[in-house]
Amino acid sequence: xxKKEDIEKIYAAxxxxxxxxxxxxxxxEDVAAEIGMAASNLYLYTRGKKELYRExxxxxxxxxxxxxxxxxxxxxxxEERFITMCRSAVLYLEKxxxxxxxxxxxxxxxxxxxxxxxxxxxxxxxxALLKDLLREGIAAGRFRxxxxxxxxxxxxxxxxMLIIRAYIKMEKTAGLTLFEQxxxxxxxxxxxxxxxx
Amino acid sequence: xxKKEDIEKIYAAxxxxxxxxxxxxxxxEDVAAEIGMAASNLYLYTRGKKELYRExxxxxxxxxxxxxxxxxxxxxxxEERFITMCRSAVLYLEKxxxxxxxxxxxxxxxxxxxxxxxxxxxxxxxxALLKDLLREGIAAGRFRxxxxxxxxxxxxxxxxMLIIRAYIKMEKTAGLTLFEQxxxxxxxxxxxxxxxx
DNA sequence: AAATGAATAAAATAAAAATTTATTCATTTT
DNA sequence: AAAATGAATAAATTTTTATTTTATTCATTT
Numbered sequence: 076x077x078k079k080e081d082i083e084k085i086y087a088a089x090x091x092x093x094x095x096x097x098x099x100x101x102x103x104e105d106v107a108a109e110i111g112m113a114a115s116n117l118y119l120y121t122r123g124k125k126e127l128y129r130e131x132x133x134x135x136x137x138x139x140x141x142x143x144x145x146x147x148x149x150x151x152x153x154e155e156r157f158i159t160m161c162r163s164a165v166l167y168l169e170k171x172x173x174x175x176x177x178x179x180x181x182x183x184x185x186x187x188x189x190x191x192x193x194x195x196x197x198x199x200x201x202x203a204l205l206k207d208l209l210r211e212g213i214a215a216g217r218f219r220x221x222x223x224x225x226x227x228x229x230x231x232x233x234x235x236m237l238i239i240r241a242y243i244k245m246e247k248t249a250g251l252t253l254f255e256q257x258x259x260x261x262x263x264x265x266x267x268x269x270x271x272x
Numbered sequence: 273x274x275k276k277e278d279i280e281k282i283y284a285a286x287x288x289x290x291x292x293x294x295x296x297x298x299x300x301e302d303v304a305a306e307i308g309m310a311a312s313n314l315y316l317y318t319r320g321k322k323e324l325y326r327e328x329x330x331x332x333x334x335x336x337x338x339x340x341x342x343x344x345x346x347x348x349x350x351e352e353r354f355i356t357m358c359r360s361a362v363l364y365l366e367k368x369x370x371x372x373x374x375x376x377x378x379x380x381x382x383x384x385x386x387x388x389x390x391x392x393x394x395x396x397x398x399x400a401l402l403k404d405l406l407r408e409g410i411a412a413g414r415f416r417x418x419x420x421x422x423x424x425x426x427x428x429x430x431x432x433m434l435i436i437r438a439y440i441k442m443e444k445t446a447g448l449t450l451f452e453q454x455x456x457x458x459x460x461x462x463x464x465x466x467x468x469x
Numbered sequence: 470a471a472a473t474g475a476a477t478a479a480a481a482t483a484a485a486a487a488t489t490t491a492t493t494c495a496t497t498t499t
Numbered sequence: 500a501a502a503a504t505g506a507a508t509a510a511a512t513t514t515t516t517a518t519t520t521t522a523t524t525c526a527t528t529t
Contacts, residue, residue, distance in 0.1 A: 104490080113503065114492090115493080115503080116502075118491095118493080124490090154463055157462075219464060226457065232450075236429060239385055253422060256419060260423065260458055261458070263461040264457070264460040264466075265354075265406075265415050265427075265459050266351055266415060266459045266460060267416060268351075296481090301521080310474075312472080312474075312524080315523070321521090
C-alpha cells in the first residue's frame with residue numbers, strides 16, 4: 076500500500092469500524108482487521124487512534140459537504156439554491172448509513188450546543204456558504220433585508236436541529252415532515268401581513 | 273408548619289438548595305437547613321429526594337408558564353399574542369435566577385432531543401397553547417395556512433433551542449440578538465416572493 | 470400531628486488489582 | 500529502503516473491594 080496514496084482506504088476501513096460501535100469500543104485491531112493488516116502498521120499512516128478518528132470523521136463530513144456543493148451548483152435562482160442547500164444535505168445523510176450511525180454514536184461530531192465544535196473548520200465553510208447565499212439574495216432583492224451574519228447563524232442552528240431530529244432521534248417520516256414544514260416557515264414566514272403592529 | 277398548606281415553603285427552599293449545586297450534590301440536609309428543620313421531617317411532605325426534586329422543578333416551570341400566560345392575556349391581536357408568548361418566556365427566564373441555574377445544572381429538565389421529556393406534562397400545555405394560537409391566526413386569515421400541529425412542534429423546537437442558547441450556553445446579548453432575528457425570520461420569512469419557483 | 474435524633478439501608482466515592490488496548494521498537498518481508 | 504509485523508512496554512479501562520457519605524426508617528419527644 077503506497078503511503079499517502081491509499082490513506083483513503085484506511086479512512087474507509089476506519090469509518091466502517093468506528094460506525095459499528097463508536098470510538099471507545101472500537102480497537103485499532105478492529106480497524107486494521109477491516110483491511111487485513113496488523114494494528115501496529117496503522118502508525119505509518121496516522122499519529123494514533125484519536126487522530127485517526129478525527130481524520131476519519133473529517134473525511135466523512137467533507138464528502139457530505141462536497142455533495143451538497145455539487146447540487147447547489149446545478150440549481151438556478153438564489154431561492155432555489157437556498158432550498159437545494161437545505162434539502163440536499165438532508166437527502167445525502169439519508170443515504171450515507173455509516174456517517175449517520177457515527178452521528179448517532181457520537182453527538183459531539185455535530186453538536187447542537189457546544190463551547191467548541193471539534194469540526195468547526197468544516198461547519199465554518201457551510202455557514203460561510205450560507206452567508207454568501209444570503210448576501211446575494213438580499214443584494215438581488217430576492218431575500219428580505221435581514222442581517223446576513225445573524226441570519227446565517229440562526230438558519231444553521233435550525234438546520235442542525237432538524238438534522239439531529241430527523242436522523243438521530245426521530246423516525247424518518249416524522250422528521251422529514253418537520254423538516255419541510257420548517258423550511259416553508261423560514262422561507263415564507265408565518266404572518267400574512269409582514270410588518271404587524 | 274401546616275401540612276399541604278406551606279409545602280410551597282419547602283419547594284422554595286428546595287429550589288434554592290438544588291439551584292446551588294444541582295440534584296446530586298445537594299443533600300436533604302441542605303434543603304432542610306434552608307428552613308431550619310431536620311432532614312427526616314421532610315418525609316412528612318414528600319416521598320423522598322427524587323420526588324422532591326421533580327415537584328420542585330415542576331413548581332418552578334409552572335410559575336414560569338403562568339407568567340407567560342398572564343402576559344398573553346394582556347396582549348391584543350393574534351400576531352401580538354404570538355410574539356408576546358415568545359418574548360415573555362425569554363424575559364421571564366432572564367429574571368428567575370434560580371430556575372435558570374437549575375436549567376444550566378440539569379439540561380434534562382428542558383431537553384432539546386429526548387425520547388421522553390420528564391416534564392412533558394408542563395411542556396405539553398405550552399405546545400397546546402401555541403397550537404391554539406396558530407389555529408386562531410389561520411382561521412382569522414392572519415397567519416398563512418400552515419399545518420398547526422407540525423408548525424407548533426417546529427416552532428416549539430426552535431423556541432427551545434433559542435432558550436437554551438440564550439440562557440444556558442451563550443452570553444446574554446448575543447443570545448437575545450439571535451432570538452429576535454429568528455423570531456423575525458419565523459414571522460416574516462426570508463423570501464420576498466412567497467412562492468418561489 | 471409535627472418534629473426530631475439515632476439506627477439502618479442504599480448509594481456514592483476512593484483505592485487497589487486485574488485486564489485490555491494503545492503505542493513503540495527491533496526484526497522481517499517485499 | 501519502504502512497508503509490514505509480532506513481541507514488549509506503557510497507558511487506559513474495567514472489575515473488585517473497602518470506605519465514606521447520604522437517604523430513608525422508626526421509636527421517641529415536642
